[in-house]
Amino acid sequence: MTAAAIAREVGAQLAKADSAGLNATLHWSTECLEAEARRVDGMNTPGALHALPIAVKDNIVTIEEPTTCGSRILEGYLSPYTATAVRRLRAAGAMVACKANLDEFAMGSSTEHSAYGRVKNPLAHDRVPGGSSGGSAALVAADVVPAALGSETGGSVRQPASFCGVVGVKPTYGRVSRYGLVAFGSSLDCISVFGKTVDEATRVLAVMSGPDPLDATTVDRPPMKPAPAMASLQGLKVGLPREYFPTDLHPGVRAGLDRTVAVLRDLGATVSEVSLPHSKYAVPTYYIIAPAEAAANLARYDGVRYGVRKVGPEGNIGALYRATRGSGFGAEVRRRILIGTYVLSAGYYDAYYRKAQTVRALIAQDFQRVLGSNGVDLLLTPTTPTPAFKAGEKTEDPVQMYLADIFVCAISLAGLPALSLPVGRDQGLPIGAQLIAAAFDEPRLLAVAGLLERSLHGTEEVR
Amino acid sequence: MSWETVIGLEVHVQLLTRSKMFCGCSTAFGDPPNTNVCPVCLGLPGALPVPNARAIRLATRAALALGCTVNGRSVFARKNYFYPDLPKGYQISQFDQPLAIHGGLEFESPERGRMRCGITRLHVEEDAGKSLHDRFPGKTAVDLNRAGVPLAEIVSEPDLRSPAEARVYLTTLKQILMYAEVSDCSMEQGSLRVDANISIRKAGDSTLGTKSEVKNLNSFANVERALTAERDRQIGLVESGQRITQSTLLFNAGTGQVRLLRSKEESHDYRYFPDPDLPPLVLSKEWIEEQGAALPELPDAKRERLVMAYGLSLEHARVIAADRAFANYFEAVVAAGAESQAAANWVMGDALAGYNAIGRFAVAPARLAELTQLVAKNKVSQQAAKRVFASDELADPSTASTLAVAEKLGLTQVSDTGALGGWVDEVLTAFPKEVERYRAGETKLIAFFVGQVMKRSQGKADPKGVQPVLAEKLNAVKK
Numbered sequence: 001m002t003a004a005a006i007a008r009e010v011g012a013q014l015a016k017a018d019s020a021g022l023n024a025t026l027h028w029s030t031e032c033l034e035a036e037a038r039r040v041d042g043m044n045t046p047g048a049l050h051a052l053p054i055a056v057k058d059n060i061v062t063i064e065e066p067t068t069c070g071s072r073i074l075e076g077y078l079s080p081y082t083a084t085a086v087r088r089l090r091a092a093g094a095m096v097a098c099k100a101n102l103d104e105f106a107m108g109s110s111t112e113h114s115a116y117g118r119v120k121n122p123l124a125h126d127r128v129p130g131g132s133s134g135g136s137a138a139l140v141a142a143d144v145v146p147a148a149l150g151s152e153t154g155g156s157v158r159q160p161a162s163f164c165g166v167v168g169v170k171p172t173y174g175r176v177s178r179y180g181l182v183a184f185g186s187s188l189d190c191i192s193v194f195g196k197t198v199d200e201a202t203r204v205l206a207v208m209s210g211p212d213p214l215d216a217t218t219v220d221r222p223p224m225k226p227a228p229a230m231a232s233l234q235g236l237k238v239g240l241p242r243e244y245f246p247t248d249l250h251p252g253v254r255a256g257l258d259r260t261v262a263v264l265r266d267l268g269a270t271v272s273e274v275s276l277p278h279s280k281y282a283v284p285t286y287y288i289i290a291p292a293e294a295a296a297n298l299a300r301y302d303g304v305r306y307g308v309r310k311v312g313p314e315g316n317i318g319a320l321y322r323a324t325r326g327s328g329f330g331a332e333v334r335r336r337i338l339i340g341t342y343v344l345s346a347g348y349y350d351a352y353y354r355k356a357q358t359v360r361a362l363i364a365q366d367f368q369r370v371l372g373s374n375g376v377d378l379l380l381t382p383t384t385p386t387p388a389f390k391a392g393e394k395t396e397d398p399v400q401m402y403l404a405d406i407f408v409c410a411i412s413l414a415g416l417p418a419l420s421l422p423v424g425r426d427q428g429l430p431i432g433a434q435l436i437a438a439a440f441d442e443p444r445l446l447a448v449a450g451l452l453e454r455s456l457h458g459t460e461e462v463r
Numbered sequence: 464m465s466w467e468t469v470i471g472l473e474v475h476v477q478l479l480t481r482s483k484m485f486c487g488c489s490t491a492f493g494d495p496p497n498t499n500v501c502p503v504c505l506g507l508p509g510a511l512p513v514p515n516a517r518a519i520r521l522a523t524r525a526a527l528a529l530g531c532t533v534n535g536r537s538v539f540a541r542k543n544y545f546y547p548d549l550p551k552g553y554q555i556s557q558f559d560q561p562l563a564i565h566g567g568l569e570f571e572s573p574e575r576g577r578m579r580c581g582i583t584r585l586h587v588e589e590d591a592g593k594s595l596h597d598r599f600p601g602k603t604a605v606d607l608n609r610a611g612v613p614l615a616e617i618v619s620e621p622d623l624r625s626p627a628e629a630r631v632y633l634t635t636l637k638q639i640l641m642y643a644e645v646s647d648c649s650m651e652q653g654s655l656r657v658d659a660n661i662s663i664r665k666a667g668d669s670t671l672g673t674k675s676e677v678k679n680l681n682s683f684a685n686v687e688r689a690l691t692a693e694r695d696r697q698i699g700l701v702e703s704g705q706r707i708t709q710s711t712l713l714f715n716a717g718t719g720q721v722r723l724l725r726s727k728e729e730s731h732d733y734r735y736f737p738d739p740d741l742p743p744l745v746l747s748k749e750w751i752e753e754q755g756a757a758l759p760e761l762p763d764a765k766r767e768r769l770v771m772a773y774g775l776s777l778e779h780a781r782v783i784a785a786d787r788a789f790a791n792y793f794e795a796v797v798a799a800g801a802e803s804q805a806a807a808n809w810v811m812g813d814a815l816a817g818y819n820a821i822g823r824f825a826v827a828p829a830r831l832a833e834l835t836q837l838v839a840k841n842k843v844s845q846q847a848a849k850r851v852f853a854s855d856e857l858a859d860p861s862t863a864s865t866l867a868v869a870e871k872l873g874l875t876q877v878s879d880t881g882a883l884g885g886w887v888d889e890v891l892t893a894f895p896k897e898v899e900r901y902r903a904g905e906t907k908l909i910a911f912f913v914g915q916v917m918k919r920s921q922g923k924a925d926p927k928g929v930q931p932v933l934a935e936k937l938n939a940v941k942k
Contacts, residue, residue: 061509074508081502083509180509187739216513216741293739296541299552300506304605317603321545344543344734353736 003051003095007037010053010097013144021125023117024138026058027065028098035064036095047093048207052200054089055139055148058099059106059182060191062086065096069182070104070114073301073308073328083180084215085149085191085208092207097145100135104330105298106151106184108132109159109404112395113332120391121164124429127388130160130404133194137164140194147200150192153185154286155383155408157192158420162383162432165422167195167453169205169446172439173415174219176205177212183297185290186217188412198421198450202226205442219440227443230451234268239376241276244407250386252426257382260423260433263455264380274376276366281359282410283402288343288356289413295340301328335398364414371416371438378448379436381407383420387429407434417442421449423456465666466701468694469674470629470659471621472686474636475614476646477590477654478521484589484613485512485555492652496595496606504611506550511740514539518587518613519744520754521645522562525615526585527755528643529636531566535748537586539741543734548592548605556588556616558735562744568619569763570635573627580632581620588614609653615645621660621671626690633657633683638762642787650682657686662707663697672697673707677721679714689714693721765790773803782811788824789815795828801835809835813852825858833865837875841925842866847874878925883916883932886924890915891936901937909933 011033017024040051056062059069061079068074086096103113111119111134119134121127122142129138133150137160140148150157152170161168170192181191191208195201203226210223240261245254261271303309303324310327312319329337343352370376385406394401411418416439420432435452437445483490486503502510526533540558566582592610594603617636623629637648637655648655657680662672677693680686692714697707709727714720737743760768762784769780769790783793789810796806809831818824826834834851837843843851847869851857856868869875877883890912891898901908909930916929 067508069508077508079502079508081507081510178509179511182508183511183740185739214513215511217511217739292736296543296551296553296734296736299543299545300508300550302545302547302552304547305505305550306507317547341734344736346732346734349734349736 001051003037003040004034006051006053007033007095010095010145013142014098017122017139017142017144020142022120022122022138022142024101024119024129024135024142024144025055025098026068026070026101026116026135029065032064033095033097036097039090040093040095043093047091049089049203050093052094052147052204053097053145054094054204055097055100055136055145056086057102057106057133057136057148057150059102059151059184060086060149061180061182062096062099065099067099067182068116069106070102070116071301071329071333072115073324075115075308077307079180081180083191084177084212086180088208088210089204094204094207098139100133100139100148100150102135103132103156104333105182105294106132106153106156107294107332107336109155109401110389110391110394111135111160112391113330115330118391121388123165124388126390127429128163128391130163130384130388132156132160133192134160136194137161137166137168140164140166140196143196146196147204148194149204150194151181151184152190152192152412153188153290154412155405157194158383158408158418158432158434159405161194161420162422162430162434163388165425165430165432167198167201167419167421167449168432169193169195169201169419169442170411170417171205171209171224171442172219172417174217175221175224175417175440175442176208177215177218179212179214183293185293186297187293188286188290190412198419198446198453201419202446202450205446221440224442227447230447232268233264233448233451236264236269236378236448237376238264238269238271239274239370239379240271241274241279241370241379241381243276243279244381249382250426252387252424252429253382253385253431255426256424256431257380257433260380260452260456263452267451267455271380272376274370274379276363276370276410278359278362278366279410282363282413283406285356285359285363286405286409286413287339287402288352289360291336291340292344292353293340295337295344298329298333298337301325303328332398360413363410367410367414367416367436367438371436377437377441378445381434381436383407383432383434387426387431411436415439417445419445419449421453423452466663466698467666467668468625468661468663468690469621469671470623470626470661470690472619472623472629472632473658473660474617474619474633475656476525476617476640476648478518478525478587478613478615479644479646480515480517480521480613482515483611484515484518484587485611488611490612492654494608496604496608499608500610504550505607506552512555512738514741514744515613519562519746522585522587522613522615523746523751523754524643524758525617525640525645526563526566527751528639528645528758528761529566529568529582529585529617531563531582531585533563533746533751533754534560535746535751536560537562537744537746539738539744540735541738542588544731546591546594547603548594548607548610550592550607550610554589554591555738555741556735557586560743561586568632568635568639570631572624572631574625575628578622578628580622583618583620585615585617588616590614621662626687626694629659629690630683630687633686635762638785642761643758656680659686659690661690661693661697663694663701673709675707675709676711677714678711678724681716685714685716688716688719689721692719696721759787769793773797773807775803775807779807779811782815783807788818792824792828796831796835799829799832801832802839805835805839806832809852813849817853826852827860827862830857830862830865830868837865837869841878841927842876843869843874844876844922844926847876847922850874873921873923875923876925877920877923878928880928880932883924883928884936886916886919887912887929887932887936889919898937912937
């Protein structure tokens with residue numbers, strides 16, 4: 001099949017998804033798709049991702065389409081450069097299919113906080129797709145694209161992958177360049193990937209990974225090399241952190257995890273209980289560090305150089321800032337800017353930000369202790385406490401919304417690679433299991449997930 | 464009541480890099496507005512900073528030249544505030560873990576003699592852009608060419624006790640930074656900027672008074688003027704029973720007065736925190752040592768060596784060591800064969816005047832060395848030598864010999880008694896009355912005759928040779 005033919009098919013699928021009211025896309029056009037196809041069909045040698053259509057979360061900059069971050073303040077904003085990750089995908093033959101909807105500036109767990117409307121879960125339209133990369137997850141789940149880029153700050157790919165029944169992989173912090181990913185919490189942000197299967201996610205991640213001279217936080221290691229497919233898990237040690245299996249865990253989620261443990265054992269893995277005692281502080285720690293960084297990262301949206309500008313009644317610079325930012329940012333973004341400003345203020349820094357950094361180190365130490373030579377190879381946990389919740393269910397209660405990320409946050413704080421794999425259904429809603437690995441152990445993580453996927457695949461409970 | 468003035472200075476110098484602190488844009492001064500910009504220094508969404516290795520190298524050298532301890536690990540921090548010429552809404556700086564600490568500067572205080580002013584810290588940061596308030600009526604324009612230009616901020620201890628002392632500190636600091644080739648220290652182009660903190664206290668008190676910060680100081684002379692004005696204002700306030708409130712002031716060079724910019728209540732809470740986009744800056748001990756080894760000889764050492772090796776007076780050594788270019792030129796002239804004091808006199812005199820006029824030494828060191836030798840051998844008079852030195856011919860790089868130039872210009876000195884005798888005869892014939900007076904015993908007229916001979920010879924006569932010929936002829940007739 002030519003890239004042109006694939007691009008036409010993707011265009012048809014995008015149109016179908018839009019008319020079904022998923023609201024998963026923010027920008028796409030047949031012209032852009034055709035241009036992508038022409039570029040790929042004109043390549044001398046087909047790349048590793050030849051003609052693979054990929055949806056890109058709208059907080060990753062591309063020059064062809066606007067990058068709005070789901071915010072009014074960047075309405076119509078066109079970036080003069082393209083993100084490193086997207087450039088690498090394109091060079092490998094991938095085609096950008098569309099820019100996907102998201103929670104404003106990636107702040108949210110349900111993709112209900114987009115200034116351009118909420119995204120529907122393709123499996124149950126009254127449910128959320130998770131967030132903040134809900135548009136990307138929904139497009140993969142609805143079979144519009146086989147893979148999509150999202151971004152993670154505290155679970156924004158794994159959690160929607162779980163809610164939408166697709167694979168979501170967050171790499172080790174520093175594995176993929178952030179250059180061109182609009183910053184939210186810079187010490188946590190990772191461009192991450194959705195795949196219909198582990199295979200697509202692995203291939204996309206391999207191409208994107210590797211050091212980038214434009215991002216000083218990328219780690220100087222060669223790009224990720226996928227491991228060969230596994231046939232058995234003989235010798236693999238898997239830990240179940242007891243803090244991630246509370247007694248009130250949703251029964252459907254528990255059933256999915258039980259089934260996963262059984263398959264792991266069948267495949268030869270040893271499964272044992274471990275403890276990550278500081279993970280219970282992950283959500284409050286995250287909600288200090290991420291907003292602190294966000295408050296600084298979002299200061300640049302001031303109406304002076306680009307984006308939307310509102311002048312304000314007094315006509316001075318203070319009024320311009322107030323009017324632009326007051327109307328340009330949604331409620332959740334404003335809330336986090338206020339939290340972030342507060343925790344860094346004189347007199348509060350030690351009590352909040354400094355303490356949060358201390359706790360973050362303790363959380364990371366827990367993982368270092370259980371993963372590695374003296375511990376287990378991988379950790380298995382639920383990705384989310386429940387299957388996808390109903391739209392509107394948590395929007396009035398930010399703390400309940402934040403707790404949707406209770407099983408994914410700690411991994412982000414520790415900077416580790418992790419993925420969410422569909423392992424079952426509960427009343428038609430997908431259940432995701434999370435596998436966590438030591439830093440830069442993605443090849444094994446993905447190979448194990450691939451074998452698990454094949455072993456679970458086709459069973460009534462998964463699809 | 465006797466008051467003691469306490470001053471500390473914060474100096475920003477632009478590091479001599481071709482590209483900015485965190486991106487590849489040019490640091491060129493004076494380019495059209497907003498032409499040296501890119502996604503990084505414009506603060507566009509998704510762009511990330513990458514540190515400029517040369518800026519770190521230069522800042523490290525500056526720190527070592529100022530006797531600082533360079534930290535093996537320092538941390539970039541975000542300084543948060545809103546301003547239209549600050550593209551990201553924060554400045555990348557360093558805060559609680561700066562590049563270098565605990566340095567000091569030694570110099571001659573006009574009041575206290577040799578002294579040392581401590582340097583608290585030196586850190587690297589990026590510059591903001593420039594707000595232009597006078598370009599469009601009623602509007603402020605922003606030029607971001609300067610945004611992201613690398614700076615070193617050098618903070619002194621409050622060790623200075625007078626405005627004049629502050630000025631000497633600055634002169635010394637600038638000299639060292641220019642020696643170390645870390646900055647061109649041009650206040651006109653904004654590559655050296657000074658903020659001054661000043662307070663007063665009763666003489667003998669050990670606690671510090673309430674300080675004010677004076678900004679907008681565009682020359683060292685104005686630093687001294689502004690600090691004098693602010694010291695007098697503070698003393699006036701306290702002596703009239705008022706309190707000093709912590710504030711930031713702007714100096715107006717036109718009126719010589721300071722005016723309030725903001726009081727402490729309006730001061731910013733910068734909410735510093737480590738910049739998550741930049742890993743901690745880790746410098747190995749070996750690398751830091753290499754930077755120290757790469758430093759050139761600094762002014763103090765240079766002065767001492769000029770005294771010891773060349774026998775110059777301390778005062779002469781000070782003038783010649785004021786600029787590395789002077790000292791290098793001086794040493795080259797001596798190396799080419801000039802006697803050191805003669806070389807020093809030339810370098811401090813005509814050569815320095817020429818340097819100040821055109822920004823370089825026009826005459827090659829070898830030519831100047833030859834010129835000093837011609838003077839020493841009475842081949843060229845001191846007067847004529849100045850004309851030889853100033854001639855275009857001597858400055859011509861293709862000129863191979865100073866003697867040839869002096870001869871071509873007709874400025875070689877005549878000491879042949881025969882030739883001198885001709886001029887002497889002419890003079891004695893032209894001034895018979897003076898000859899009579901001389902013979903009557905008015906011998907001091909000898910100087911007049913020498914002058915006349917010099918005049919008649921158009922400066923070519925060797926004055927030392929003229930005198931015996933004159934004396935002989937005058938005395939011979941007398942007999």
